[in-house]
Amino acid sequence: MTDPGAAxxxxxxxxxxxxxxxxxxxxVPQQSVQGRALLAVVVIMSFLACLTIGAVxxxxxxxxxxxxxxxxxxxxxxxxxxxxDMEKTLLDARELALSFVGTKTGSVLDKEATARLLEPWxxxxxxxxxxxxxxxxxxxxxxxxxxxxAAMRAELSKKIPQAYLDDHRTWVDRLVSMARTTVIIGSAxxxxxxxxxxxxxxxxxxxxxxxxxxxxxxLHFVGAExxxxxxxxxxxxxxxxxxxxxxxxxxxxxxxxxxxxxQTQTIATPESDQAAxxxxxxxxxWTGYAGIFLTMLVIAALTTLTARFTVMRTIDEIDHIRSDxxxxxxxxx
Amino acid sequence: MIxxxxxxxxxxxxxxxxxxxxxxIPKKSFQFLTGPSGAGKTxxxxxxxxxxxxxRGLIKxxxxxxxxxxxxxxxxxxxxxxxxFQDFRLLDHLTTYxxxxxxxxxxGKEESxxxxxxxxxxxxxxxxxxxxxxxxxxxxxxxxxxxxxRALIDQPELLLADEPxxxxxxxMAKRILKLFGELNRIGTAVVIATHDxxxxxxxxxxxxxxxxxxxxxxx
Numbered sequence: 441m442t443d444p445g446a447a448x449x450x451x452x453x454x455x456x457x458x459x460x461x462x463x464x465x466x467x468v469p470q471q472s473v474q475g476r477a478l479l480a481v482v483v484i485m486s487f488l489a490c491l492t493i494g495a496v497x498x499x500x501x502x503x504x505x506x507x508x509x510x511x512x513x514x515x516x517x518x519x520x521x522x523x524x525d526m527e528k529t530l531l532d533a534r535e536l537a538l539s540f541v542g543t544k545t546g547s548v549l550d551k552e553a554t555a556r557l558l559e560p561w562x563x564x565x566x567x568x569x570x571x572x573x574x575x576x577x578x579x580x581x582x583x584x585x586x587x588x589x590a591a592m593r594a595e596l597s598k599k600i601p602q603a604y605l606d607d608h609r610t611w612v613d614r615l616v617s618m619a620r621t622t623v624i625i626g627s628a629x630x631x632x633x634x635x636x637x638x639x640x641x642x643x644x645x646x647x648x649x650x651x652x653x654x655x656x657x658x659l660h661f662v663g664a665e666x667x668x669x670x671x672x673x674x675x676x677x678x679x680x681x682x683x684x685x686x687x688x689x690x691x692x693x694x695x696x697x698x699x700x701x702x703q704t705q706t707i708a709t710p711e712s713d714q715a716a717x718x719x720x721x722x723x724x725x726w727t728g729y730a731g732i733f734l735t736m737l738v739i740a741a742l743t744t745l746t747a748r749f750t751v752m753r754t755i756d757e758i759d760h761i762r763s764d765x766x767x768x769x770x771x772x773x
Numbered sequence: 774m775i776x777x778x779x780x781x782x783x784x785x786x787x788x789x790x791x792x793x794x795x796x797x798i799p800k801k802s803f804q805f806l807t808g809p810s811g812a813g814k815t816x817x818x819x820x821x822x823x824x825x826x827x828x829r830g831l832i833k834x835x836x837x838x839x840x841x842x843x844x845x846x847x848x849x850x851x852x853x854x855x856x857x858f859q860d861f862r863l864l865d866h867l868t869t870y871x872x873x874x875x876x877x878x879x880x881g882k883e884e885s886x887x888x889x890x891x892x893x894x895x896x897x898x899x900x901x902x903x904x905x906x907x908x909x910x911x912x913x914x915x916x917x918x919x920x921x922x923r924a925l926i927d928q929p930e931l932l933l934a935d936e937p938x939x940x941x942x943x944x945m946a947k948r949i950l951k952l953f954g955e956l957n958r959i960g961t962a963v964v965i966a967t968h969d970x971x972x973x974x975x976x977x978x979x980x981x982x983x984x985x986x987x988x989x990x991x992x
Contacts, residue, residue, distance in 0.1 A: 459892060461870055462905060464884055469866040658862050661824070662923070663852035664879035665845075758824075759844055 468655060468676040474648035475680055478743075481644040482684025483691075485637040486739050490692030490732040492633045496626035497728030498696075503619025511583045511612050516596065517604040520572040524602060530577055533603050536595060537579045542587030549576040641739060645677060645746040649754070656754045670751045674744050681743030685736040693732055696724050774800045774930065774962060775821065780830030782816055791816055792986040794830070798931070798964065803957045805973045806966040808983035814966040815859070817983065818933050821964065822856050823847055835930070852880065855924030855961075857934040861916045863908040863923075869895065869915075870904040873922045880927070891926060898922045898952060913940035921949065925956060932956060934965045938972055946972055 469475075516533045518526065534546040549557075551568045554575060558566060581587060589607045596603040652673070659669045700723045775798040782791040790813045798804065798821075806814055819825040820832065823839055832839045834850060842850065855876075863872050870891055871878075877887045895904055898918040908916055917940055924932055932953065938946035950972060957963045964981075967973065973980065980991040 459904065461888075462868065464878075465867055465871055467864075467867075467875075467878070654862070655864060658864060658875070659879060660848075661822075661851070661856060661858075661862070662876040662879055663848050665848045668879055668881075 466676065467659065467672045468652060470676075472648070472651065474651045475676075478644045478648040478677075479680050479684045481640055482681050482739060482743065483688045485640050486685040486688025486735060487691050488688075489630075489633050489637050489735045489739075490689045491695065492626075492630045493731035493735055494692055494696050494724045494728045496623065496630050497724045497731060499626050500619075500623050501723075501725055503615070503622055508583055511586075511608065512580055514579050514581055514589070514608065515606045516577040516579065517574050517606060518577070518600070519574050519602045519604065521602045524600075526575060529600055529602065530575055533596065533600055534577045534579070536599060537577065537587075537592060540587040540592050542582050542585050544580045544582055546577060546579045549578060637739065638742060641681075641742050642746045645743050646750050648677075648680075649673065649747060649750045653754055656751055657758060660755060660758055666752060666755045669755060670748045673747045673751045677747035678740060678744045681740040682736075685739040688739075689732045689736040693729060696728070774798055774835060776831075776833040777820075778831040780820065780827045780832060782813075782820065782825065783828050789828070790986050791820070791827075791983075791988075794988045796981065796988060796990060798962055800930070800962055801957065801960050802979065803954070803963045803976070804965070804979040804981055805976075806964055806981045806983065807968055807970075807973065810968065812983040813986050814968075814983055815935055817988075818856075818935050818964070818966055821931075821933055822854060823851060852876070852927065853930045855927070855929035855932045857917075857920045857924045857932070857937050859935040859939060861908075861920040863916060863919055865908050868905050868907055869900055869911070869919050872908065872919055873926055875923060876927050887926075891922075894922050894926055899948070914942070914945045917941055917945075917949065921952060925952075925961075928959075929961060931962045931964070934963070936967055937965060938967065938969055943971070947975065950975055 514537075516537060518524075518529050518533060520526065530548045534548060537543055538546050554573060555566045555568050558573065562571075589605065593605045596605055656669055656673075659672070660666075777794045777796050780791065780794040781789050783789045794817070806817060808814055816825065820827060823834065826840070834842075835853060837850075864875070867875065873895060874884070874887060874891045877891075878884075892901070892904065895901055898921060900915060900918055900922070903911065903915060908919065911919065917937060921934070921937065924934070934953070937953075938949055941949065946969070953963050953965065954976065982989045982991065
């Protein structure tokens with residue numbers, strides 16, 4: 441060990457030189473094992489939460505799209521009957537349907553198309569005239585202002601008894617109920633993921649802070665006010681959580697954008713069709729992206745508030761020891 | 774400046790480790806607090822630093838009775854006291870300069886306003902060439918001097934030092950004692966807790982001797 445007296449004299453006699461100081465370091469260490477672990481936890485949890493939000497948003501819009509696609513069409517089925525001229529009856533039925541307000545266009549499904557519909561059951565090369573097969577008229581309707589189906593049905597049965605109007609209500613009702621169930625399940629999963637995320641982030645933040653208790657104590661003993669100590673830690677943990685949640689949210693948004701891009705690039709290929717049939721379109725609307733952004737903010741706020749409460753609690757513990765010295769052993773490291 | 778009257782302290786349901794302490798610490802005074810290990814020196818220093826409340830008795834700090842001081846005001850009172858912990862309590866990620874400047878930083882002062890004071894104090898304690906060094910690479914004596922400089926940087930009215938020479942060799946202990954003497958001459962009251970008799974023999978000062986929780990004063 442050097443003699444401080446001699447060192448001081450030596451310094452006094454030494455020629456003056458410019459003293460260079462490093463940029464003042466943060467009171468809370470920027471790089472620590474606990475900090476890195478917390479960052480990883482925040483990245484993973486925000487990625488999972490954002491992925492769930494995006495998936496729920498995707499399911500909701502896919503279900504809505506199924507529903508609206510079916511709700512935009514009705515079908516008039518004409519049963520075969522020797523007493524009628526099928527082609528004329530089909531046109532009459534189309535005209536009758538189009539006379540109602542709320543209908544847009546009407547088309548008769550020709551013989552070839554009808555044969556194609558039956559192909560999976562009856563095979564190819566089918567002569568439709570040889571079989572008593574019902575024929576269809578497809579009417580597109582204004583889904584915002586649909587026609588009066590009851591009146592149309594009554595008019596059809598009066599004028600064309602062989603006609604049967606299918607407004608797809610059964611399918612729409614089933615799809616609506618399926619879509620609702622899917623969205624409810626998705627929301628429940630989202631709730632669970634969020635709950636797990638909240639707990640994980642809270643425990644990871646507290647774990648990271650436990651390694652910094654000595655800093656809280658030193659600051660407290662050099663006369664720092666509780667609010668100053670809490671702010672120092674808040675700043676630090678806000679930065680970690682923003683970095684982590686931004687990375688997680690970006691990764692989730694990028695995954696959706698990437699999957700959507702893949703789907704558009706591979707459209708009409710078996711892989712893409714299979715994926716589209718299973719998951720629908722891999723695109724999320726603005727509400728999905730807004731949800732991802734909100735999740736990011738929630739995680740940042742959660743981490744920051746947990747840091748604040750944990751620091752305040754540590755200071756309270758130090759003060760409790762002051763009021764009740766018997767607790768000294770309980771808190772001493 | 775500080776007044777203790779019939780002060781007693783016990784931890785939980787244990788025996789009373791400080792009993793009926795009655796004494797004053799006048800302004801600009803210099804005293805050693807001594808006694809055998811386990812006599813209660815560190816506990817008495819904790820009472821003086823307001824990091825413990827007495828189980829009984831009255832303590833007045835800077836004219837105010839501490840039992841009536843709200844929790845939020847304690848940091849302001851602590852700022853009038855400098856403390857040197859036996860285990861230094863330096864922050865390992867901060868340089869010598871940053872550790873010494875810490876009390877000023879927590880008071881919200883601008884770095885430009887205290888930079889020269891901190892550098893001057895570091896030179897004064899013989900650490901002028903160690904300003905950018907982190908505590909883990911400092912020797913025990915150097916750490917001790919950083920802890921002392923941190924306690925002195927805001928010119929406290931009272932300096933409490935717990936075994937400040939416990940980790941240093943005799944020449945360094947002498948130098949540290951000289952630092953405390955100089956500080957005392959410019960107006961700071963000093964309380965040094967030590968069981969180093971040789972150290973106490975170097976300075977004519979009041980001795981507060983704790984034996985099994987009771988205090989005897991020798992002016």
